[in-house]
Amino acid sequence: MHRPPPLSLLCRLLLVPLLLAALPASADDDRLDVVAPWEINSLDPVQSGLILGRMQVAETLIDSDDTGALVPGLATRWQSPDATHWHLTLRQGVHFHDGTPMTPKSVAASLERTLDRPGVLAQADILEVTPTDQGVDLVLAQPFAALPALLSHYSTQILAPAAYDNDGQVTRIIATGPYQVTQLALPQRLDSTRFEAYWGKAPAIATTRYLAAPRSETRTLMAQSGDADLVFTLDPVSLARLRMTPGLALFAEPIPRTVALKLNATHPGLDTPALRHAISLGIDRDGIAQGILRRSDAAAHQLLPPSMARWHLSDRAPEARNLDRARQLLASEGWTPGPDGILSRNGTRLALTLTTFADRPELPVIATALQAQLRELGMDVQVNVGNASEIPASHQDGSLNMALLGRNYGLVPDPLPTLMQDFGPTGGDWGAMNWSSPALQDIFTELTRHTDPARRDALAQQAATLLADERPVIPVVSYMQTLAASSRLEGVSLDPFERSYRLADMRWGD
Amino acid sequence: MTPLMEVRNLCVETTQPPIHTLLHPVSFTLHAGRPLTLLGETGSGKSLLAQAVMGTLPPGLRARGDVMVEGRNFLALPARARAKWWGRHFALLPQEPWHALDPTMRIGAQIEEGHRLVAGRSRSAAQHATDQSLMRLGLADCRRHLPQALSGGMAQRAAFAAARTTEAPIVIADEPTKGLDSTRRDEVVTLLREALNERSSLLAITHDIDVARQLGGDIMVVRDGICLEQGEARTVLDAPRSEYAKRLIAADPRHWPAPASPAPASAQPVIEGRTLRMKRGNRVLFSNLSLTLSPGEIVGLTGPSGCGKSTLGDILLGIITPDEGHVHRARGHAPLRFQKLYQDPPAAFAPHWTLHTLLEDLCARHRLDRGRIPLLMTRLGLHARLLQRQPGQLSGGELQRFSILRALLLEPVFLFADEPTSRLDPITQQDTLALLTDVAREHDCAVLLVSHDPALITASCDRQVVLSG
Amino acid sequence: MTTTATHHRIPLLRLRVPLPRARMAGALLLALLIAFGWLVPLWHDVSPHHQDLMHTLTPPGAEHLLGTDPLGRSMLGRLTEAVRLSLGLALLSVASAAVPGVVFGVIAGWRPGLVDRSLGLVADVVLALPGLLLVLLLAAIAPGTFWSLYVGIALVLWVEYFRVVRTATRTLISAPQVQCARMLGFGPGYIFRRHLWPELAPEVTTLAAFGASTAVLAVSSLGFVSIGLRPPTAELGLMMTELFPFYQEAPWLLAQPVIMLFLMVLSFQLLAGREPQ
């Protein structure tokens, strides 16, 4: 008795959204679209300098090349008689994006401001920054040979005086890079355009856009659909697929970033080198490399990669998984399997909590793998996936057992500052816990004084050996920086220190 | 006198096997200006007949036979084509006008749309026609009302106006007076009579003998889908031949036997209302009203609908507190012994449980003697197997008798019967009421019986109270 | 058709009554799921946590009936665990949402005026609070525990039950059948049992059916923004997020928990017999 409404009407209504949607996607073709995971949560270089640097909006005084050797940035020369007093000579004819020239005063002001923010610069405690007619002079409390390396860290990027308001907050990004910000929509998007008055070689590509896409699936899809021209940090799973995708070129470069196990050296199950060695032996690095990272060469047997030759023990053979050896070591320390297969020593079971965080999607997965592998050794491991800050926090209150983290030793081209942070006299938030070695401290202090390369090499090797034997932190796998680029782009290359996306060197092919 | 519609061996049966014949073949002719009334108790297939003629049978049923209209067999037409005749050749007066009107549309609009879309008049003409019909039906000021603002009678008239925008020659009225009190009922009947003229005619379906008598014309007595007798109204009503027709006519309260000799009003009244006053909104229902009931006394309460009959009863039961005055109950009676019978039996039972469960609950609650149930059931003519059914599966009459039984279990001293039989067809009504009064007298239980039918009250009560409203 | 009284006389009307067949199917489906979750491990004993990083993402086959996940764990093992956990927790959240919802709903519907108004206001406010916030905060209070997620979700869902039950109760409580029951001397308990509950039950069970799926989905959504992860436990919602990255390399993996959830919701649906109106 009741007929459905005429089909025509129905279809029309159903089609509307599709029709609306069917508008042609307009990806601005001359603009260089860059996609990476990291969101921009502030205008302040101390917080978001990473992206400002990579998008080549802001620059540091000192730069580095692919080998990690320091090269001139906004400063052309830097020297110090005693590693305590430093003289930097600034590059001439540099202009900020607002057209004002870069002066020693403005640089000094910018550095001063960076000093009262937390950041790497804190390590070399700088007493004063004084502008000279040619550049700036820095006076340190005690010698610090690696200062130039610190000055290449993004948190020390130089902004124009007009960038700050009265109480030192950054209100606009006015820097010196080849690209200047045209629009910044926190936390997702940064549009920039070529800065015509740039001191160096003018970029070929006029406009760029940075888009933060936290999900790796999203990034992969954007690469596949051609929405983005440069897509960074691809998840291992999608690489094979992207290789197949026409119109895409894949780039990969090992980077000095290592996934490592941070151990609480006072925990009864971790308090001797032998125990830590046992854990190291229990880890199936190749399995993790193959199964999770999909790379046979990902296994890391030392904290620092071969690319950092000074700190890498080239003569030391990689240690394969060896459960029997591991069990022996554990037994030698009095840990023997109980009825439930869990190790125990006079009545106490060996139960550990492995803390990690999900900001890096692979970490929870690796943690899960480690959980199972250590279980084979007889360790009862609980995985706690939380917020990154829980690691330093629980380091400070001493509640941490084990933590799985990714540590970038190339934060500044010279790993020394990072290592000093991690393995200082009281350990380090992202390094050793309740472990310290006077010997290592001596090596570090010497390293801060000496500038003679040969001497430094020797010292570095000693340090590396010490860390490799004591294992306060156990390396698991090493990272690979990955990039999917539109094959229309020419001059694409990866920076092993992830300082720059090198957009200025790229151009559109045809 | 030309036949408007000729129905030959029309019968209704189920489509799925086992094939059930719900309406046995009937034939009749509807002449212009001469109404035909189908008389019979509810559920006797009358309504099916109307639906069969209209072609609005519910799914699972089908009609066979011929319905000749204007020389064509309407029944043979495809459903779509039949729908085109609705409102144009047939005007159906719905059973419950209140529900037949769109609750969210103003009365005027609901009539006007017919004039425009069905009769195809221009906007202005439609408006004019609407005003005309509203005027004629005395609804002039209801144009912008919503159905909920209308009384049953008004709604029936509005529906009538909406259904007959094209002056369709064949008017079919299905139980047009259902649930209306006598005065409203007469209005509707006159309304229907007005619809009759040399071009049009009326097929009315009712169980109300008065309606049949007032409409005149021909009558068909139907029961259980079988036509028992048909003929000229006067002859059938005055000299019924079929047994059933006789009973049906006898069941009219006016033909009931005189009530048994009134019980002697004992000194001790069981319940007493003194100087009661009640307002609804700003309208005074009654004031300074006093009445007393003695044990075993049956008191009738009549008055037009909305005059506060139910309210008075609820006051006596203590469900409502009066604005003024107070209710005095004889000492020594538990409040449980003051009970009520509802107008719509199904609404007074929890629908999801068998009567056995419900009675069991009652006995358990008050530690009653279960032994009395079978006795009372036989006394009330209820078959034991009914206990296993859920309320929805019983007929109104059966269910009402169960509510009497339920009340009796509590040995009531006062029963407020709020139109207990108005939803029942005449015969059942007579039986049920007879039972009620008899049983009440046996148990020395006072009854306040509400009805809008004075005849019924006079026929079954010792004395009566009339609320003027 | 004419009056209720005639219904039992016309046999075809029984056709109108919703067929119990659907419910049977629902019960059967649920039984199968339960069997899958609890019985399968009995004859097919694979640990859901045992890894084999050399055989990851293997397609369904003789060795692993449902294949292996990215860590080379048996999907069959994980699915069984996930079904057990998700069923249990879904029921937990449904219960912790339905019970207060119904209780307060009945109270509010029964006692118009102040009680009703204040309860209604509370409900409105809870409704207005971003449910996400409540869940996130609760998840943050007891990090890494599942119950906190599900109870947090319940905190949001109870309002639905409340609203439905309240309106239903309002109309019922003024109906003659309840007035009559009062006159017959029955108390609130009885009235709820015999008069209210039978009317409320279908609505509530239907809400519950959808509530269960909402809960599981919410957990997967939270997992998607990396909240509530707790390796190596398998839970349907979290499995979906875990397996999402492999949608193209091993679509069958993602499909498995999704299908399981679909069957779960469907079975609840069929059991409930109706949908929210």
Place this chain on the structure above:
Amino acid sequence: MPPLAMSLLQRVCQAGLVAWVVGTLTFVLTRTLPGDMAYRIAAGRYGHEQVTAAAAEAVRAELALEGSAVQAYLQWFGDLARGDLGRSLVSGQPVAGELQHLLGHSAQLAGVAIVMALLIGVPFGLASGLSRHRLLDRLGLALAVAMRSLPPFVIGLGLIMLFSITLGWLPAAGSGHLTHLWLPAMALALGLAAVSSRVTHHAMARVAASPFYAFARQKGLSARQALYRHGLRNVSVPVVAYLGVQLIYLMEGVVVIESLFAWPGIGHALVHAVVARDVPMIQGTALVLGLGFVLLNALVDLACRGLDPLRQTS
């Protein structure tokens, strides 16, 4: 007091109460949450790995986190009264400004999603509600159940695969251009449409079975006339009323969809704020969402009154 004014007054009270509860709840909870706030905030600011004890202490000092909780609490309401939502602890930018930007995007998304959902769900519901074939009904039910058991990100994925990878019609993700809106909106809409199609179906079926609908036909109205004049209005009331409820589901979906489609939205922001213990941001977001919800429901009320004259009188 007329019912309309009454309900409006109720809404206003509700809004006030919401503001108070949001402020209090978020404040109390964030203060009682486990984990050191300073560290959380530092992590939010400097990114993981850059969080050090030093950084955390600096944050603690800068924000005077040790200060009296009660004072901070009252402070917030004081500022709120002056329409100041404070500054984000992470970005240092004014919360109001950020919300404006984020809310704008989320509102777009939600708005378009709801419209799409209605455009898809209602016609389907009407058709299946009117047709006598159980098939459409069963199909609708199956679809609805399927949609309710598919996590939003899977739906989103499917859409991207179809519309941007296979057909290349629409950008996969991102923001800044109108075309970026359609896919995320549709991903949300499909879920909603599943539900609203069922609501419509039931409403339509109920109306179609009602005596007044039958009478409308018997008056002589054609099927379409009956539908348009007596069907749609009566159906629309429950459908619109249900929109109010659907807004809740929307919120949950929005978070996922926003992060999948890299859409700068408020749900995404809320998650970040909670993770980073960015109290002013949490409070601001929650407040805006809460009030928005109250407002929308008030609108739904009005719409229902407009559609259903019964509500105006009663």
